[in-house]
Amino acid sequence: xxxxxxxxxxxxxxxxxxxxxxxxxxxxxxxxxxxxxxxxxxxxxxxxxxxxxxxxxxxxxxxxxxxxxxxxxxxxxxxxxxxxxxxxxxxxxxxxxxxxxxxxxxxxxxxxxxxxxxxxxxxxxxxxxxxxxxxxxxxxxxxxxxxxxxxxxxxxxxxxxxxxxxxxxxxxxxxxxxxxxxxxxxxxxxxxxxxxxxxxxxxxxxxxxxxxxxxxxxxxxxxxxxxxxxxxxxxxxxxxxxxxxxx
Amino acid sequence: xxxxxxxxxxxxxxxxxxxxxxxxxxxxxxxxxxxxxxxxxxxxxxxxxxxxxxxxxxxxxxxxxxxxxxxxxxxxxxxxxxxxxxxxxxxxxxxxxxxxxxxxxxxxxxxxxxxxxxxxxxxxxxxxxxxxxxxxxxxxxxxxxxxxxxxxxxxxxxxxxxxxxxxxxxxxxxxxxxxxxxxxxxxxxxxxxxxxxxxxxxxxxxxxxxxxxxxxxxxxxxxxxxxxxxxxxxxxxxxxxxxxxxxxxxxxxxxxxxxxxxxxxxxxxxxxxxxxxxxxxxxxxxxxxxxxxxxxxxxxxxxxxxxxxxxxxxxxxxxxxxxxxxxxxxxxxxxxxxxxxxxxxxxxxxxxxxx
Ligand SMILES: Cc1ncc(C[n+]2csc(CCOP(=O)(O)OP(=O)(O)O)c2C)c(N)n1
Ligand code: SF4
Ligand SMILES: [Mg+2]
Numbered sequence: 001x002x003x004x005x006x007x008x009x010x011x012x013x014x015x016x017x018x019x020x021x022x023x024x025x026x027x028x029x030x031x032x033x034x035x036x037x038x039x040x041x042x043x044x045x046x047x048x049x050x051x052x053x054x055x056x057x058x059x060x061x062x063x064x065x066x067x068x069x070x071x072x073x074x075x076x077x078x079x080x081x082x083x084x085x086x087x088x089x090x091x092x093x094x095x096x097x098x099x100x101x102x103x104x105x106x107x108x109x110x111x112x113x114x115x116x117x118x119x120x121x122x123x124x125x126x127x128x129x130x131x132x133x134x135x136x137x138x139x140x141x142x143x144x145x146x147x148x149x150x151x152x153x154x155x156x157x158x159x160x161x162x163x164x165x166x167x168x169x170x171x172x173x174x175x176x177x178x179x180x181x182x183x184x185x186x187x188x189x190x191x192x193x194x195x196x197x198x199x200x201x202x203x204x205x206x207x208x209x210x211x212x213x214x215x216x217x218x219x220x221x222x223x224x225x226x227x228x229x230x231x232x233x234x235x236x237x238x239x240x241x242x243x244x245x246x247x
Numbered sequence: 248x249x250x251x252x253x254x255x256x257x258x259x260x261x262x263x264x265x266x267x268x269x270x271x272x273x274x275x276x277x278x279x280x281x282x283x284x285x286x287x288x289x290x291x292x293x294x295x296x297x298x299x300x301x302x303x304x305x306x307x308x309x310x311x312x313x314x315x316x317x318x319x320x321x322x323x324x325x326x327x328x329x330x331x332x333x334x335x336x337x338x339x340x341x342x343x344x345x346x347x348x349x350x351x352x353x354x355x356x357x358x359x360x361x362x363x364x365x366x367x368x369x370x371x372x373x374x375x376x377x378x379x380x381x382x383x384x385x386x387x388x389x390x391x392x393x394x395x396x397x398x399x400x401x402x403x404x405x406x407x408x409x410x411x412x413x414x415x416x417x418x419x420x421x422x423x424x425x426x427x428x429x430x431x432x433x434x435x436x437x438x439x440x441x442x443x444x445x446x447x448x449x450x451x452x453x454x455x456x457x458x459x460x461x462x463x464x465x466x467x468x469x470x471x472x473x474x475x476x477x478x479x480x481x482x483x484x485x486x487x488x489x490x491x492x493x494x495x496x497x498x499x500x501x502x503x504x505x506x507x508x509x510x511x512x513x514x515x516x517x518x519x520x521x522x523x524x525x526x527x528x529x530x531x532x533x534x535x536x537x538x539x540x541x542x543x544x545x546x547x548x549x550x551x552x553x554x555x556x557x558x559x560x561x562x563x564x565x566x567x568x569x570x571x572x573x574x575x576x577x578x579x580x581x582x583x584x585x586x587x588x589x590x591x592x593x594x595x596x597x598x599x600x601x602x
Contacts, residue, residue, distance in 0.1 A: 043445035045316065057453035063443040065315050066342065066455040068334050071308035074300070078312025078320065079443075081296045082270045086316075086445055104308070107301035 008032040010041045012061045021221025023122060023211025024052055026178045027187075028059055031091070031118055034192045035062065038199065040087040045079050047072040051093035052126040070101025073108035076115045087198065089116040095125045098134040098158050105160070112169030112203040116194045119160065119206055122213040123232060130216030134158040137235050142216075161208050161241035171203035173242040177210040179228040183238070197245050205245075210236055250425035256281035258390040258426050259323075259349065259413065262397030264289060267433040268347075269318040270296035272309035274328060277361045278417035279351035282323040303328040307335030307348070314339070314346045315454050317442035319401045323349035325417075326367050327358060329375075336410050337376030340471070341456030343441075345404030347397070348382075349413045351420040354578035363417040363502055366577045368556035371414045372530040379468055381475050383411040383482065384529040386500040390424035392527075398430045407478055408441070414529060416552070418502045418581075484527035485536060489515070493522030495591055496540060498561050499550040500526050503575075503582060507550050510587035519591055529557070534564035541568035546594055550582055551575040570594070 007013060010032035018024045035041050041062050048056040050069035057064035067075040072090035080088040097105050097119050108115065124142050125131040131144040135157050139148040149157075161173040172194055176187035187209055194205035210232055214224035253261075260282055263271075271290055273283040283299060290297035296313070300306035306322045313320035324332060329350045339346055350371065354364040371384045383403055387396040396413055404411040443452055458464040489511055490496060499507035504525040514521035524540070526533050541547070547569055549558035558573045565571055574582060574590045 042447040045443045045445060047312075054457055057455065060451070062446050062451045064451070064453045065312070065443055066338070066453070066457060067311070068308060068338050071305065071311075071335070074305040074308035075312035075315075077298065077305075078270065078272065078309035078314075079316055080312075081298065081309075082313040082318045082320070083316050083444070103301050104305050107305065111298075 008036045010035040010061050012059050014058060016059060017055060018052065019215040021212055021214040021224055022052070023178055023209070023213070024120065026184060027118065027120055027209055027211065028056070030184070030188045030191055032060065034188065034195050037192065038195055040195070040199070043085065044087045044089070045083070047076045047079070047088070047090040049090070049092040049096040050127070051096050053091050053093065053120065054127070056091055070096050070099070071104055072096065073101065073104040073113070073115070073117065077108050077111070077113050080113060080115050084114070089118060089195070089198070091118045092120065093126065094119070094121045094123065094133040094135040098160050106164070106167070109164045109204045109206070110167045110169045112171070114198055114201050114203055116198045117206040118191065119208045120211045121208050121236065122211045124213060124216050126213045126216050130213070135236070137231065157235060159236065161206065164206065165242040169204050170206070170242055171244045172197045172205040174240045175208040175210065175236060175238050177228060177233055177238055179212065179225045193245065200245070202245055210238070248427045248429060250427050252423050252425050253390060254281055254421055254423055255390040255393040255415070256351065256420040257285050258394040259397045260285050260289065261428065262394035262430065263321055263347065263401070264293070265428070265430050265432050266398040266401045267319050267436065268295065268321055270310070270313040270320040272298050272300050272306040272313075272320070272322050274300050274303045274306050274324065276325045276328045278353055278420055279323050279325045279349065281420070282349065303331035304334060307332035310346045311335050311339055311344055314344045315342070315443050317439045317444060321347035321349065323351065325351045325353045326355050326364070329367060329370070333376035336382065337378050337380065338456055339410045340380035340382060341378060342454045343408040344410070344454065345401070345408050346410045347400045347404060347413065348410055350415070352414065352416045359578060361417060362579060363552060363581065364577055365416060365501060365503060365552035366556065367414065368529065368551065368553060371412055372532070372560070380471060381530055382409060383407070383478060383531070385411065385413050386527060386529050387413065387415060388419060388501050388504050388525065390422065391426045393419065394426055394428070395430065403482065405437070405439070407474055409474070414501070416502050479531040482528060483531045483533050483535070485533040486525040486527060488523040488525070490522040490524060490540065492520050494520040494544065495522070495546045495548060495595060497521065497523045497548045497550055497587070498526070498537070498557065499523065500529060500557070503550045503552060506582060506584060507587060510584045510591070513584050513588050514591050517588065519595060521591055532560045532564065534560070537561060537564035538566060538568070541565040543569065546570045546572065548572040548574060548590060548594060550587060552581065553577045
């Protein structure tokens with residue numbers, strides 16, 4: 001008999017400690033399903049960020065290392081260059097990847113490191129209590145932008161995929177969301193494609209996932225879904241930003 | 248064995264390569280530029296990994312990444328760059344990851360200058376980054392020792408699962424000296440049961456320093472301290488020169504120890520019973536031997552290219568049993584034999600500590 005729904009082998013059988021309505025849970029599920037389907041679990045070495053997903057090693061049923069805040073692309077570079085036959089991906093938040101770790105991100109991408117990055121954009125620093133992130137929207141209120149993000153004071157939200165798309169080393173860049181089933185399906189397809197890109201040794205791939213952080217946004221999970229659909233993705237248009245995988 | 252004339256920095260590279268260095272990550276800074284320049288060719292020719300990173304922060308994190316997979320990995324830099332590597336060094340200490348970090352010291356603070364210096368002693372031996380940790384610090388004083396120390400460093404690092412630093416300076420690094428390649432190429436490495444290499448046929452592993460559960464970090468710290476105690480008991484290395492009848496014992500490492508050795512000879516010619524104790528490991532520090540040599544009729548003199556860092560450890564070791572003097576300068580030239588002799592004479596005659 002065919003099993004319709006079961007826990008991916010790559011996901012441990014533990015209760016996730018994320019807040020109710022948090023996007024990390026869904027993203028963990030999609031990532032681990034893809035790892036299973038591609039059959040790379042036993043050669044995976046993942047790099048966890050400093051951020052809400054720091055505990056990824058509690059949930060991922062494959063080898064996972066910690067990295068200093070923002071340094072996952074450098075740590076992954078060290079792993080992958082030394083072990084080109086392993087499957088290596090980083091899992092990072094917006095603060096990790098685009099603030100403290102921007103140099104590491106750009107240079108790993110520019111070197112065309114054959115790694116994959118799962119970038120969870122939740123428009124704030126979830127772990128530390130909801131401060132402004134590089135991706136915080138104009139006007140968005142956070143713990144450190146109590147009057148709303150003002151570009152004159154705080155600059156503009158960074159669109160990382162677009163920024164990286166100018167670099168020759170990047171092979172596949174896509175922005176997806178997970179606020180409804182249709183988008184969740186698309187997100188999974190993108191993650192799988194990004195992973196495949198690495199398996200095919202095509203270079204740096206990154207999937208930016210617009211995610212929910214209802215607790216730090218001060219919203220109910222339902223309101224947070226509405227905000228993603230009506231506001232968040234207006235500033236961060238979904239879709240493929242770059243795709244060199246067919247060339 | 249035939250000898251070859253090479254720079255200390257190159258000797259160090261060859262020692263690391265012979266020990267099985269698999270991955271090197273660096274960033275340019277004088278006076279260690281010979282290292283990345285040389286390895287950019289050698290490592291690639293050998294089919295190993297060389298990356299010029301975007302910063303020292305990144306280079307050190309790349310080392311972390313390579314090392315958690317069980318490979319022998321290293322980075323090198325000079326003082327300002329070593330400050331940036333402290334983040335990863337602290338993480339590797341907490342995560343218990345073996346690696347080699349080389350500091351070819353220059354003058355500080357800040358951008359300082361590129362003159363030979365020993366003013367990063369505190370940073371190297373007292374931890375250097377955040378948290379309660381120590382790393383093994385080795386202090387070669389010749390091209391030959393640069394070669395041998397780099398070779399041995401990886402075994403030490405793996406034995407204790409800890410970062411190891413070679414603390415050297417611009418002169419030792421750039422001086423040409425004849426060296427003998429007296430180490431055998433390492434090809435077999437012991438299986439490590441903690442590394443991340445994909446979870447094929449075993450339970451998945453993780454390597455981390457974040458230990459949030461009640462009491463876990465406290466226990467981890469106790470475990471680290473036990474390891475440090477073991478290292479202190481087993482890994483102290485020093486060289487002694489004319490200590491038997493010495494009334495004044497110079498403590499000096501690296502380039503200073505070379506000058507100090509000549510100064511000891513000079514002092515002996517002038518009828519002064521001088522000797523030299525040269526720490527080859529700065530952490531663990533040879534405190535026990537120093538303490539056993541300390542007596543009321545013996546004086547100590549710490550000579551450093553700093554304004555007095557190691558001298559604090561000498562005083563701790565001596566524990567009040569002898570007078571401890573200091574001579575040093577930083578950010579400029581070297582201490583000369585004549586200056587040392589003058590200092591010895593005044594210390595012998597004057598009796599004042601002069602520190
Ligand atoms: C060097 C350093 N600076 C600051 C912190 C505190 N810190 C922990 S997580 C974090 C931000 C995480 O935000 P993000 O990357 O967006 O991840 P999220 O929690 O939103 O998923 C910060 C600033 C730290 N751990 N280390
Ligand atoms: S703070 Fe936000 S990102 Fe973090 S677990 Fe809670 S909802 Fe998720
Ligand atoms: Mg975030």
